[in-house]
Amino acid sequence: MPESLLQELQERIRSTGPMPFVDYMQLALYHPRHGYYTTRVPGHGVHYATAPTITPWFGRLVRRELHRMWEALGQPDPFTIVEVGGGLADIAGAAMEEPGWLAGALRWRFIERCGRVQELQRKRLGTAAELAQWAPALDTSPPVVGCVLANEVLDNFPFHRLQLDRHGEVREVYVDLEGECLVERLGPLSAGELVDTARQVAPRLQEGDRFEVCLELEGWCRQASQALERGYLLIVDYGDVEPDIWLQGRAGSLKTYGPGGMGQDPLREPGRQDITADVNLSALARAVEAAGFQPQPLTTQRAWLLSLGLGRVAPRRIRGRPGGVAGAGRGDPGRIEPGPQARRRGRAGGPVGVPGGEGGPAASGWGRQRRIAQLEVGDRALYARALSDGGPLRRAGGLRPRSGGATPPIEAVSTPRSASPAGRR
Ligand SMILES: C[S@@+](CC[C@H](N)C(=O)[O-])C[C@H]1O[C@@H](n2cnc3c(N)ncnc32)[C@H](O)[C@@H]1O
Numbered sequence: 472m473p474e475s476l477l478q479e480l481q482e483r484i485r486s487t488g489p490m491p492f493v494d495y496m497q498l499a500l501y502h503p504r505h506g507y508y509t510t511r512v513p514g515h516g517v518h519y520a521t522a523p524t525i526t527p528w529f530g531r532l533v534r535r536e537l538h539r540m541w542e543a544l545g546q547p548d549p550f551t552i553v554e555v556g557g558g559l560a561d562i563a564g565a566a567m568e569e570p571g572w573l574a575g576a577l578r579w580r581f582i583e584r585c586g587r588v589q590e591l592q593r594k595r596l597g598t599a600a601e602l603a604q605w606a607p608a609l610d611t612s613p614p615v616v617g618c619v620l621a622n623e624v625l626d627n628f629p630f631h632r633l634q635l636d637r638h639g640e641v642r643e644v645y646v647d648l649e650g651e652c653l654v655e656r657l658g659p660l661s662a663g664e665l666v667d668t669a670r671q672v673a674p675r676l677q678e679g680d681r682f683e684v685c686l687e688l689e690g691w692c693r694q695a696s697q698a699l700e701r702g703y704l705l706i707v708d709y710g711d712v713e714p715d716i717w718l719q720g721r722a723g724s725l726k727t728y729g730p731g732g733m734g735q736d737p738l739r740e741p742g743r744q745d746i747t748a749d750v751n752l753s754a755l756a757r758a759v760e761a762a763g764f765q766p767q768p769l770t771t772q773r774a775w776l777l778s779l780g781l782g783r784v785a786p787r788r789i790r791g792r793p794g795g796v797a798g799a800g801r802g803d804p805g806r807i808e809p810g811p812q813a814r815r816r817g818r819a820g821g822p823v824g825v826p827g828g829e830g831g832p833a834a835s836g837w838g839r840q841r842r843i844a845q846l847e848v849g850d851r852a853l854y855a856r857a858l859s860d861g862g863p864l865r866r867a868g869g870l871r872p873r874s875g876g877a878t879p880p881i882e883a884v885s886t887p888r889s890a891s892p893a894g895r896r
Pocket residue numbers: 508509511512513521522523524555556557558559582583584621622623624627628
């Protein structure tokens with residue numbers, strides 16, 4: 472059995488040929504033994520901070536949003552939060568810190584495929600773990616009345632990387648070997664679903680420009696819908712709307728977070744750095760509607776947290792620092808100064824995923840409540856209020872399956888990248 476992910480990748484590529492970047496990313500983050508997220512979770516060994524790990528105020532403010540939802544749903548008991556990729560259970564911990572909150576109706580279901588992370592979550596919750604349950608996937612448990620919640624998760628869904636070549640054609644990035652080193656090569660699109668997007672985006676790109684396409688959003692939103700008998704979907708993540716999401720230049724929006732900080736070389740030290748890209752909020756909105764949800768306002772995290780009362784409850788330093796809080800002792804609401812190692816995820820030099828940041832991830836709730844219809848698109852964020860008659864769910868239909876099959880032949884060589892030498896890990 473290969474000792475490192477690099478060795479395993481080398482063996483696989485030697486025996487079956489270059490793999491689309493999306494498959495490489497799946498292994499780099501979620502390989503059962505060596506994947507970055509199989510062995511790490513924010514708050515425990517990762518190389519950046521997420522908002523819930525920085526301050527318990529984030530979870531406390533989410534608790535207010537959940538309370539609004541509970542009221543709007545008619546105070547159901549139980550009221551279950553289905554949290555996907557819940558990290559170290561910081562949101563759940565803060566939301567459940569007051570005993571008897573929501574008249575004792577609150578329950579938490581973690582969707583977590585890694586047993587080791589499940590253990591960390593149990594420990595973090597202490598006695599509140601009695602109100603929690605765990606499932607490896609969204610579709611393995613009966614539907615609930617409540618909310619499906621995902622904070623900074625969708626940006627870690629494996630994505631395809633596409634590039635405009637010198638002939639004006641959009642091609643896909645594959646991972647190949649040159650000697651012992653991982654290198655990138657351009658090849659044909661590996662999934663039929665990419666063709667329409669490629670045609671749409673090509674005229675807007677210059678030679679060498681890259682962009683990412685995540686094909687998992689539709690299926691995931693459908694599963695989120697099926698996980699709910701009644702309730703809301705709340706997603707907080709970095710993202711942008713079309714066409715801006717595609718127009719980020721030669722590197723696209725891909726970023727890595729590893730021991731050396733933020734970078735843009737995902738082939739370096741596979742399994743030892745995070746790989747992420749901005750979420751296409753336009754594609755997400757379409758997927759959410761196709762899954763039967765009604766869009767509500769999509770806004771910046773900053774505006775959302777302020778609407779929940781951040782200005783009244785949080786210590787002044789949380790909201791007052793431009794760029795937000797870089798790191799804080801978990802479980803210590805009074806200490807909010809940056810820790811020396813803290814890094815934030817997000818655009819370089821730009822918004823950060825913390826309260827008080829100028830921007831931060833967009834937050835969006837999609838529910839099935841009666842609301843006034845109103846849709847408005849801002850320059851970077853989408854603001855929407857949607858109308859629902861509260862009727863039965865429109866189930867998503869006609870989703871096209873992702874075309875699988877053998878890796879197509881690689882036709883062109885492009886941008887070989889320096890990569891980890893063999894045996895470096
Ligand atoms: C950046 S971390 C965020 C963790 C936490 N929500 C936070 O804000 O601190 C992303 C997490 O999502 C998990 N994840 C990604 N895709 C997932 C999926 N389809 N189902 C469950 N968890 C997933 C990863 O394993 C990882 O733990």
